[in-house]
Amino acid sequence: MVDRTNRPSALKATDAAGPEAQIDIVGSGASSKVIATLPSGESVEVLLFGATVTSWKSNGGKTENLWLSEKAALDGSKAVRGGVPVVFPVFGPPPKSGHPTSSLPQHGFARTSRWEFLGKSAAEDALGSDSVKLDFGLYSSGLTDEARKAWPLDFGLVYSVTLSKDSLQTVINVRNEGEQSFEFQFLLHTYFKIQDISKVAVNGLLGVTYVDKVLNATEHKQSDNSIKITGEVDRVYASIPQDTTSIVEDGKPRFDVVRDNLQDTVVWNPWIEKAKSMGDFSPDDDYKHMVCVEVGAVQGWQKLDKGEVFEGGQTIRSLL
């Protein structure tokens, strides 16, 4: 049941996000979310907390493509376990000391900040009625005092989520709005929903060097085009020449993940013990039904001087 009564007045003007797509704003406060639905039934849901995409349905709305933990906090109390959390301005645990991100929590503050819904952006890119583009904003002024203190730099983020019949595009635009230069990392921590991990392969990273976080951060070269997941996997593939990483299930292509101006990809599955140890990962054995393929810029740092802009993102295609 869609509750329209709590809609902030600033959002009223954005009601018609595309000639035919329907936009609903559900809930209030930290649990507000924006739902866009195409006339053909496909939909996307974006929680304002973290601008986290929590659901993406294709195939006329019949196929959910993203995994979301049954115990994911959707009330703004912690980062969402599932969907597409946005990682910025640091990936993983920050450098121990001596870096401007050192006082931030793991994966930074974007996934735990309340974003603004900016509405439908100007359709520069000839989106047909089969697509709808939603924009979300986060500015230094919108951070909690704690986050602002930990990273006192002036920035603007615009995150665009474009739903089309068979694909979802998520793109970040980072602008340095201050006098001082800053460095950042960025990553889209996408949790893909799959039927059976034993039948899944992640393809398209052949020849790429990766850091294996499960094996004491040692460096390896991917020698097989097909990565099978038979235990805990936590690998950072860097400087990837190929544009597309594919998730294949039971020998059939399931998802294509196409990077745009992002050179790195993390492949993660927590497997049995780690899944059990995470309080918000539920049910425990759902590691069998998810795999994270996370595109980003996480090797080294992206630097922006005053007024400069960085843009990067992904297009994910559901191939069912």
Ligand SMILES: O=P(O)(O)OC[C@H]1O[C@H](O)[C@H](O)[C@@H](O)[C@@H]1O
């Ligand atoms: O538990 P979180 O902070 O959400 O992080 C979940 C995971 O994110 C990435 O995939 C990292 O490579 C992993 O090392 C980490 O465990």
